[in-house]
Amino acid sequence: MAKYESYYKDYLTAIEQTLEKVLPPQTQHPGILHEAMRYSVFPGGKRFRPVLALAACEATGGKMHDALYAGAAIELIHAYSLVHDDLPSLDNDEMRRGKLSCHKRFGEANALLAGDALLTLAFQVLTFIPAPDAVKSLILELSTASGSCGMIGGQVADLDVDRDNLDLPMLDYISIHKTGKLIKASAVMGAIASKAPQTSKDRMEKFGELLGMAFQSIDDMIDRDGYAAVMKSKEIRDKARDLIAKAKREIKPLGKKAVKLQALADYLANRIPGRKHVSVD
Numbered sequence: 001m002a003k004y005e006s007y008y009k010d011y012l013t014a015i016e017q018t019l020e021k022v023l024p025p026q027t028q029h030p031g032i033l034h035e036a037m038r039y040s041v042f043p044g045g046k047r048f049r050p051v052l053a054l055a056a057c058e059a060t061g062g063k064m065h066d067a068l069y070a071g072a073a074i075e076l077i078h079a080y081s082l083v084h085d086d087l088p089s090l091d092n093d094e095m096r097r098g099k100l101s102c103h104k105r106f107g108e109a110n111a112l113l114a115g116d117a118l119l120t121l122a123f124q125v126l127t128f129i130p131a132p133d134a135v136k137s138l139i140l141e142l143s144t145a146s147g148s149c150g151m152i153g154g155q156v157a158d159l160d161v162d163r164d165n166l167d168l169p170m171l172d173y174i175s176i177h178k179t180g181k182l183i184k185a186s187a188v189m190g191a192i193a194s195k196a197p198q199t200s201k202d203r204m205e206k207f208g209e210l211l212g213m214a215f216q217s218i219d220d221m222i223d224r225d226g227y228a229a230v231m232k233s234k235e236i237r238d239k240a241r242d243l244i245a246k247a248k249r250e251i252k253p254l255g256k257k258a259v260k261l262q263a264l265a266d267y268l269a270n271r272i273p274g275r276k277h278v279s280v281d
């Protein structure tokens, strides 16, 4: 597959433009807060979740532009979660994406508040979509995925876990909630944005779940964390490949419309450490 950045260039350009549009300029009062918000969003990482939302939207019959506000909202939630996760009371990370973490650059109070404001902005952005029924469904999906029974629930479980007695069910719970729910929501929100029928939303839900699990497994292999504590590298690799293969089978019936979604699954497969391109069909 062509390099991720060039293959998804049109998506990535549109996502950056949308984020640029919705984030208040740092010249707007309170400048320090808007600067900290922008600092945490630009330059971004892979933008995997909004890319997934746009690809899911196209795969289910929409145009990528239909999912831009949904994608931006998801990325704002992702950015807030990283800002808060880096705080001294959580992971206490000094660096993020090769630069100082938000609290190291702006102070702890400003980082906490920038995270709050990114979270709040995400839901405001969803109201820019001119379809009230879709907005309601998108708010429900995003709030459920990122709330106490989703991403935050997973983070709390991760904090609580006894690191000397890790087991697979607990790691699955953490992975599914902390990482998987927002990735699943990205796929489902793409389908909501395309006004897809329930069958397609169900398909995106399954696809997103599988991809979310694979994403965390691969991340743990790269970071030698999480699953890497209880599984051998080969086992995690096989598990990730199996999840991705299942995900790809799930969207096969969508045909050519899903070519970019299929490619996203391949992109993940290619992130599995220790291998060149693998076919996961």
Ligand code: GRG
Pocket: 044, 045, 046, 047, 048, 049, 080, 081, 082, 084, 085, 090, 097, 151, 152, 155, 178, 179, 216, 219
């Ligand atoms: C503290 C509210 C709160 C939530 C914490 C998502 C999360 C939950 C914490 C972030 C830390 C972490 C390593 C989570 C696992 C999910 C994950 C792999 C995040 C990194 O996502 P990428 O790889 O990052 O998409 P980029 O930089 O590409 O955006």
